[in-house]
Amino acid sequence: MSELRLQEHEIRVLKLLSDGKRRTASEISGELGLDHIAVIRATSRLGNGGMLEIEDEKKVIPRLTKEGKEVLKKGLPEKNLVLEIGNRKVEIKKISLEDKEIAIGWSRKKQLIDMDEINGRIFLSVTKHGKEYLSRESPEEILLNKVGRGVPVDKKELENLRRRKFVTLDYKTVRWAEINKKGLELADRIEYVEEVSQITPELLASGGWKNVKLRKYNVMAPVVERNPGKRHPLRMLEDEIRRVWTELGFAEMKGPMIESEFWNFDLLFMPQGHPSRELMETLFSKNPRKTKLPKKELVERVRQIHENGGNTGSDGWQYKWLKDVARRAIFRTHTTATSYRYLARIRYLAKDFDLPAKFFCIDRVFRNEAIDKTHLPEFNQIEGFVIAEKLNLKNHLGALKQFYEKMGIAEIRFKPTYNPYTEPSAEIFGYHPSLKRWVEIGNSGMFRPETLIPLDLNDVQVLAWGLALERLAMILFEITDIRQLLGHTVDMDWLRRFPVYPRILR
Ligand code: PHE
Numbered sequence: 001m002s003e004l005r006l007q008e009h010e011i012r013v014l015k016l017l018s019d020g021k022r023r024t025a026s027e028i029s030g031e032l033g034l035d036h037i038a039v040i041r042a043t044s045r046l047g048n049g050g051m052l053e054i055e056d057e058k059k060v061i062p063r064l065t066k067e068g069k070e071v072l073k074k075g076l077p078e079k080n081l082v083l084e085i086g087n088r089k090v091e092i093k094k095i096s097l098e099d100k101e102i103a104i105g106w107s108r109k110k111q112l113i114d115m116d117e118i119n120g121r122i123f124l125s126v127t128k129h130g131k132e133y134l135s136r137e138s139p140e141e142i143l144l145n146k147v148g149r150g151v152p153v154d155k156k157e158l159e160n161l162r163r164r165k166f167v168t169l170d171y172k173t174v175r176w177a178e179i180n181k182k183g184l185e186l187a188d189r190i191e192y193v194e195e196v197s198q199i200t201p202e203l204l205a206s207g208g209w210k211n212v213k214l215r216k217y218n219v220m221a222p223v224v225e226r227n228p229g230k231r232h233p234l235r236m237l238e239d240e241i242r243r244v245w246t247e248l249g250f251a252e253m254k255g256p257m258i259e260s261e262f263w264n265f266d267l268l269f270m271p272q273g274h275p276s277r278e279l280m281e282t283l284f285s286k287n288p289r290k291t292k293l294p295k296k297e298l299v300e301r302v303r304q305i306h307e308n309g310g311n312t313g314s315d316g317w318q319y320k321w322l323k324d325v326a327r328r329a330i331f332r333t334h335t336t337a338t339s340y341r342y343l344a345r346i347r348y349l350a351k352d353f354d355l356p357a358k359f360f361c362i363d364r365v366f367r368n369e370a371i372d373k374t375h376l377p378e379f380n381q382i383e384g385f386v387i388a389e390k391l392n393l394k395n396h397l398g399a400l401k402q403f404y405e406k407m408g409i410a411e412i413r414f415k416p417t418y419n420p421y422t423e424p425s426a427e428i429f430g431y432h433p434s435l436k437r438w439v440e441i442g443n444s445g446m447f448r449p450e451t452l453i454p455l456d457l458n459d460v461q462v463l464a465w466g467l468a469l470e471r472l473a474m475i476l477f478e479i480t481d482i483r484q485l486l487g488h489t490v491d492m493d494w495l496r497r498f499p500v501y502p503r504i505l506r
Pocket of ligand 1: 333334335336419422442443444445446464465466467
């Protein structure tokens, strides 16, 4: 049997009809104390479910009009005329009857009276048929009486009364319902259990909770809108990214936001005169103004590489490298500083983990940049690196593709670029659905030997990237202006409406 969930009313109707008696909806409504409309609905559903035989009988309900009621009281005009005339010959002018015209019209039609003209005067007299007419009740009178008393009459019989405007006809559907075999079987098996919406202390104490049926939640019911506190969308995205990298076997790393130029630039083979180090992009720290450099030997190796290439086979940048510059405290411009801090640990400093290794971080970086639709002076990078033997560009592009695919971005594009510390280097682009163009979402590359040799990592390759968290958010959340996401320009309405558990972040 197909599933039919019966509601309270339906069960009560079915139970009532299970005595086999055919009832009208009005009778059912009277017996169960239910609204007529509720009974119609319940019987319809039961009927559609094949449990009741339903018949909708079209009924005509005649009602006496004002004239009809008057005739019933005073008699038919033609009858009154015949009575008034009696056995006489009465001149038409002398008839006192109120609706004389109508009375004469009908009397003539029914051949109850004769009309004679004598010297231009018209006289009325009752015919033989008229006399007989007086001796019994006319069919019209009988019908009017019946209608008056509410006795059912056939619609066809009422035609004459309707034309004479003694009655009007109302049409009404009478619903008949009768239980059938399937209904009886079901009525036997089901029982109406009252649904409760709350378990009360009484129900608990009495043990009555065992017998009640709990009302189902209607999850589609409209509710009052609330704006509870919740995590910022960017934090939700961050968590999802953390989950994805972890799933890919990456461990999370952490590094300081206030860095030395050494870790941020020098170790990365970025010459000290490089424009990006100067005030245009780098934010300098006043307190602390200087940082401590790592052990002397490493600093010395880096100096040599910058000045003449040291033992790397490169010529270096051919300038005088200054320790004081390397020591300056800055707001890190990229999380790649953190990657190098971890790379230095592998074989050179702490030596606390082994190859191969995979690390990521999602952290804040700072750049002295003008704010616009796609730029903020503080933003977050998704940094990562893989270090192992025999890695190549294919592994590199594949890892990035895999990450973005897991984030729901099926297609990314790479563009060759230049970084002082990577070779080859590739910018990453993602398609922004509402901006309808490819936007840069990251930069990446394989770390150069000049940056790895001082860390004793000359026999391995390092795939590395720095991806823009906010740009990824813009694509996934379809935001066209980064300022909508963060800061005092944030779109509060958008934040409020942002789902607590967004589908895009599964
Ligand atoms: N540090 C680069 C940036 O901030 C990104 C990057 C990381 C590039 C690692 C190559 C390798 O844009």
